[in-house]
Amino acid sequence: MVHRCCNKQKVKRGLWSPEEDDKLLRHITAHGHGTWSSVPKLAGQSLLLSLLNAGLQRCGKSCRLRWINYLRPDLKRGSFTAQEERAIIDIHRILGNRWSQIAKHLPGRTDNEIKNFWNSCIKKKLIEQGLDPNTHNLLHSSHGHHKLTGNSSSSSKSNSGSIFPVFQIDNALARELKVPVVALPSVVPSYDHASSVAPLPPMQTAYDYHDHSFTDMEQHPSAPILNPLVNSLVTGESCNWNMEGEVSMSAKHDGNDHQLKQHVGDPNNNGAVHSIDVPMEGGPGFDFAQYVDLLQLPWGMLSNLSDPIDQLTWG
DNA sequence: AAAACTATCAACCGCCCGCTG
DNA sequence: TCAGCGGGCGGTTGATAGTTT
Numbered sequence: 463m464v465h466r467c468c469n470k471q472k473v474k475r476g477l478w479s480p481e482e483d484d485k486l487l488r489h490i491t492a493h494g495h496g497t498w499s500s501v502p503k504l505a506g507q508s509l510l511l512s513l514l515n516a517g518l519q520r521c522g523k524s525c526r527l528r529w530i531n532y533l534r535p536d537l538k539r540g541s542f543t544a545q546e547e548r549a550i551i552d553i554h555r556i557l558g559n560r561w562s563q564i565a566k567h568l569p570g571r572t573d574n575e576i577k578n579f580w581n582s583c584i585k586k587k588l589i590e591q592g593l594d595p596n597t598h599n600l601l602h603s604s605h606g607h608h609k610l611t612g613n614s615s616s617s618s619k620s621n622s623g624s625i626f627p628v629f630q631i632d633n634a635l636a637r638e639l640k641v642p643v644v645a646l647p648s649v650v651p652s653y654d655h656a657s658s659v660a661p662l663p664p665m666q667t668a669y670d671y672h673d674h675s676f677t678d679m680e681q682h683p684s685a686p687i688l689n690p691l692v693n694s695l696v697t698g699e700s701c702n703w704n705m706e707g708e709v710s711m712s713a714k715h716d717g718n719d720h721q722l723k724q725h726v727g728d729p730n731n732n733g734a735v736h737s738i739d740v741p742m743e744g745g746p747g748f749d750f751a752q753y754v755d756l757l758q759l760p761w762g763m764l765s766n767l768s769d770p771i772d773q774l775t776w777g
Numbered sequence: 778a779a780a781a782c783t784a785t786c787a788a789c790c791g792c793c794c795g796c797t798g
Numbered sequence: 799t800c801a802g803c804g805g806g807c808g809g810t811t812g813a814t815a816g817t818t819t
Contacts, residue, residue, distance in 0.1 A: 477787070477813080499804065526805075527788065562807060577808075578786050782818070789811075797803085 474519040478528055485518055486525055487533050495529065498522035531572045538570025542579055550576060551584060555598045 474482075486501070495501055499522035518525065542550070546568055553564045561573035561580075568576065580595075588595040 475789075497804070522804080523790095523806095524788075530806095531787070559808065573807075574787075581809095582785055780819085782816105784816075785814085787811105787813085790809085791807105792809100793807080794805090795803105796805100798801095 473521050473524075475524075478532075482518060482520070483528070483533060486528060490529055490533070495526070498526040501525045527574075531574045534572075536570060537572065542571075546571070547579075547584065550580065551588070551598075554580065554584075558596070 478486075489501065489504060493504065496504075501522055502518040502520050502525055520528075549568060550564060553567055557563050559577075561577045565571055565573040565576050585595045588598070592600055594600070
């Protein structure tokens, strides 16, 4: 039987054996994949042990899929973290089922993996919460027994019908998604100076800002999202995250003393090429805008956000 | 212990798009 | 301009492992 996609007579299907994986891995490691359609033949020829056979009995598409979803060295193994799950939900709200686009924002994860996770896990969770997994809006009341809690009412102004507000995205992501940059929420807090306990922002998103347990900037999945930084400056909590794998920033808070460190990654230098430490006086009177130039924030991501920046100014 | 059910995930299919001759 | 091809993508399937009855 001729395989439809490549017209090969003898094409093996089904699960890959360790031997097949080995052939493919060695070939691509040594020569790159070139054109995928030629990989099956060349992968066999590149191994002494396989001189007697005709190479991989697989079609090029199958080789490509196996490499991308399983053999690639930069893949992250293991379960999705809570941060990754939230990031997927947030990005899916904007992108929908564009799994490959979503995967670009989750380093080490494949579109297939994210798609499976969505279909087997996240989808059900959203439905249980009374949310339509396609639109992220509330399902009709006849459908579920969900309940609205907390500050959900304040969120409805930006995303009518959803218990989650539209999350905030930077300019670069906005360009990529071809959507306008969403104005940051009003985060003028009633700061309790006496107790030194920073209030929660009036607008909470699906992203749990207060889970800052992650410490590895390179691993944080919500790279494109500006909110954690903004929120950390408002609440006085710590925040580390990574942007596009090239720009990492952190905000450390110690009382009202804040530091923001910027690392600009250099893909040719495998890391930061420079960093700056910026002391920041947070709390009432803190003006985020004055730090924008100093921080040399990437992509001019705040340049069109004058209103939100104003909203970040206390006092 | 075994059958039934559920969850997970690797892999395939078919469609679409961009490139090339 | 257009047909052929390769690659990429989203939807779907089917195998397997785990759990429940």
